[in-house]
Amino acid sequence: MTQVVLIHGTWLGGWAWERLVPALTDTGHDVHAPDLPGLAGRASEAGLDTGLDTHIRSITAYLDEHDLHEAILVGHSYGGLVAQGAAAASERVAGVVYLDAFLAAEGESAFDLLPWLANAFQPVDDAHPWLVTPLDPAGLGVTDPTDAAWLTAHMTPMPLATHRDPAPAPDATPAHYVYCEALPLMEGMLATADARGYSVTRIPTAHMPMVTHPDLLAATLATVITRLEASS
Known part of the structure; x- marks a missing residue:
């Protein structure tokens, strides 16, 4: 049983994966979907210095606390x-x-x-210029009114430092890129994926497939995870 840790993106939380988790679990995986500090159930932890390194440390600590081994990380968007x-x-x-x-x-x-x-990022208010208000879900390709309302009701402001902070260098961990081609938001990342030697899978969805196409995404991830296990 592969241990899979789902890492959510901007304004989201572990809740964003709730339509995906049952389908991915049904493929035989042990699935984890933690909240990052400062967001969702951990929104009270948000601060001026809540940044990318804060979130990296949170995931490494989660792996340690849950004694996960040979884990596959699935990072969506900022994740x-x-x-x-x-x-x-x-x-x-x-x-x-x-x-x-x-x-x-x-x-x-x-x-x-x-x-x-x-x-595009705007502060929540003058008293919290370091917190970014969520974008309209339509800008992320979520056009169904029910889906958009669900996202809007759950999204929380994002600490600004997360998007300003420099990323650490990537290492040689085997990786795969899943590109959502219906909305070319991340098209610029494909050249980097190719340069790093990552295989790429294209799916016909917009940026939030865990919400709009959870079954398709679960099947895609199950296939990709099998490939990664074979290469590790």
Whole structure:
């Protein structure tokens, strides 16, 4: 049984995977979906210095606390930077799946990779300029009103430092990239995936397949995880 840790992206939490987890569990995997500090159930932990390194340390600590071995990390969007850092920092990681995620060179930030984000991000209020209010789910490709309402009801502000902080260098952990081609938000990451020698799987969804197409995503991840296990 493979231990899979799902790492959510900006404004989200472990809740974002709730439609995916049962389907992925049914494929025979032990699935974990923790909240990152400062978000969702851990929103009260948000602070001025809550950044990328905070989240990397949180995932490595989670691996230790739950005694996970040969784990596969699945990092979605911003969560890809967290997965990249955790894979380099922990010997408990056997592979990484980057799900429509950022791929950074050492020292690059999310803002470096998608410069328009710096202008799109707006503070919650004047008293909290370090907290970013969630974007409209439609901008992430979620057009179904029920799905959009569910996301809007659950999303929490994101600590700004997470997207300003430089990423650590990637290591040689086996990895695979899943590209959501219906919304070319992360198209610029494909060249990096190719340069690193990552295999790429394209799926016909927008940026939030765990919400819009959980069964398709579960089947895709099950196949990718099998490939990573064979290469590790």
